[in-house]
Amino acid sequence: MHKSIVLLPGDGIGPAVTEAAASVLQQVAANFSHTFTFHTRAIGGAAIDAAGEPLPAETLQACEEADAILLGAVGGPKWEQHPPHLRPEKGLLQLRKGIGLFANLRPVKTFPSLLDSSPLKPEIVAGSDLLIVRELTGGLYFGLPSERRDNGQTVVDTLHYERSEIERIVEIGFQSAMLRNKRLASVDKANVLESSKVWREVVDEKSKDYPEVTVEHMLVDSTAMKLITNPTYFDVIVTENLFGDILSDEASVLTGSLGLLPSASLRKDELGLYEPVHGSAPDIAGKDIANPLGAILSAAMLLRYSFGLEKEADSVEAAVDAILTKGYGTADMQAAPAFTVGTEKMTSLVLEQLQTAKVRA
Numbered sequence: 001m002h003k004s005i006v007l008l009p010g011d012g013i014g015p016a017v018t019e020a021a022a023s024v025l026q027q028v029a030a031n032f033s034h035t036f037t038f039h040t041r042a043i044g045g046a047a048i049d050a051a052g053e054p055l056p057a058e059t060l061q062a063c064e065e066a067d068a069i070l071l072g073a074v075g076g077p078k079w080e081q082h083p084p085h086l087r088p089e090k091g092l093l094q095l096r097k098g099i100g101l102f103a104n105l106r107p108v109k110t111f112p113s114l115l116d117s118s119p120l121k122p123e124i125v126a127g128s129d130l131l132i133v134r135e136l137t138g139g140l141y142f143g144l145p146s147e148r149r150d151n152g153q154t155v156v157d158t159l160h161y162e163r164s165e166i167e168r169i170v171e172i173g174f175q176s177a178m179l180r181n182k183r184l185a186s187v188d189k190a191n192v193l194e195s196s197k198v199w200r201e202v203v204d205e206k207s208k209d210y211p212e213v214t215v216e217h218m219l220v221d222s223t224a225m226k227l228i229t230n231p232t233y234f235d236v237i238v239t240e241n242l243f244g245d246i247l248s249d250e251a252s253v254l255t256g257s258l259g260l261l262p263s264a265s266l267r268k269d270e271l272g273l274y275e276p277v278h279g280s281a282p283d284i285a286g287k288d289i290a291n292p293l294g295a296i297l298s299a300a301m302l303l304r305y306s307f308g309l310e311k312e313a314d315s316v317e318a319a320v321d322a323i324l325t326k327g328y329g330t331a332d333m334q335a336a337p338a339f340t341v342g343t344e345k346m347t348s349l350v351l352e353q354l355q356t357a358k359v360r361a
């Protein structure tokens with residue numbers, strides 16, 4: 001199989017973890033006789049510095065023409081005081097919207113070898129395996145107006161949804177539940193927000209098409225609590241953009257580190273953007289200590305969702321699992337691993353594991 005992948009390294013630790021994930025994809029290509037070609041483009045603060053805008057037209061076009069996109073992270077203190085349209089994060093939001101990536105899948109699964117890495121009790125996190133389906137191109141992050149008025153004495157952000165936008169993400173929620181344990185928690189704030197009331201109506205309508213799926217409406221505040229007191233309660237969570245953003249960082253605590261979580265941002269066809277859930281981590285950038293596994297596991301999702309390469313995706317996940325089981329880890333994990341390694345070493349361990357698996361196959 002010949003596929004073209006656009007790399008968007010971005011800012012902070014983004015370039016280091018993207019390089020790690022790209023090298024894993026190269027190894028997979030060698031192991032399974034595929035050809036992946038990589039094209040690197042600018043986004044975020046790096047693009048502001050190089051081209052004066054966070055999402056140059058050339059980057060958007062390259063992404064639209066690619067078979068898949070792998071992104072590191074954007075943002076950092078250097079650009080924090082910029083006006084809204086010149087912030088690194090705006091580039092990522094414009095890209096998601098520009099190519100219509102409305103469905104963000106964020107799986108959260110504890111690794112058996114990392115139960116002690118969570119600050120939560122092992123008996124609480126053991127067996128956690130959930131999927132957050134986050135709406136990605138609507139809601140508070142995109143609604144207009146979003147502006148200051150009266151010299152900042154008044155400020156407005158807008159939570160806007162078209163019913164059709166809610167319908168398509170809820171559909172993905174039900175489809176995801178059908179592929180898993182057929183339990184769907186629809187998370188909202190329907191005791192306050194009108195948009196959440198419409199969200200509930202849509203979920204109730206859709207549930208008629210999926211009689212096998214057990215549906216529960218849950219409020220986002222108590223969901224946040226339940227996520228860390230009883231995480232095994234959840235199978236699939238479908239929720240609005242902002243709620244999904246917050247709940248997924250919270251859920252990362254179950255695994256032991258935000259640096260471990262991958263994500264896929266999808267639309268109706270095969271094109272997808274894959275990125276770790278974490279941000280650019282400016283506090284640790286350039287130190288070779290960033291955990292590359294969230295990015296590497298995002299590459300596994302790329303293989304599965306954009307290329308349909310299930311065996312290849314499994315091989316990456318198995319390699320990561322094997323390295324963690326051997327006691328290797330990075331400094332961000334809560335409990336000190338038996339062997340603490342940096343970004344490059346962790347990446348080479350995964351590559352070696354993939355090579356060994358190939359020799360054995």
Ligand SMILES: NC(=O)C1=CN([C@@H]2O[C@H](COP(=O)(O)OP(=O)(O)OC[C@H]3O[C@@H](n4cnc5c(N)ncnc54)[C@H](O)[C@@H]3O)[C@@H](O)[C@H]2O)C=CC1
Nearest residue numbers: 073074075076258259278279280281282283284290291332
């Ligand atoms: N998708 C994206 O590009 C995202 C970008 N951001 C941006 O990132 C910048 C920093 O935001 P923060 O709130 O600090 O969130 P962050 O996710 O970058 O970092 C939060 C904490 O987790 C640690 N961390 C994150 N990823 C790690 C990794 N792979 N390995 C080891 N430790 C890791 C960081 O060192 C930090 O202590 C901001 O400019 C923000 O807007 C934030 C979230 C997502």
Ligand SMILES: CC(C)CC(=O)C(=O)O
Nearest residue numbers: 075089090092093245277
């Ligand atoms: C635009 C991003 C910075 C929002 C975010 O935190 C995320 O997508 O995880």
Ligand SMILES: [Mg+2]
Nearest residue numbers: 245246249277
């Ligand atoms: Mg986030």
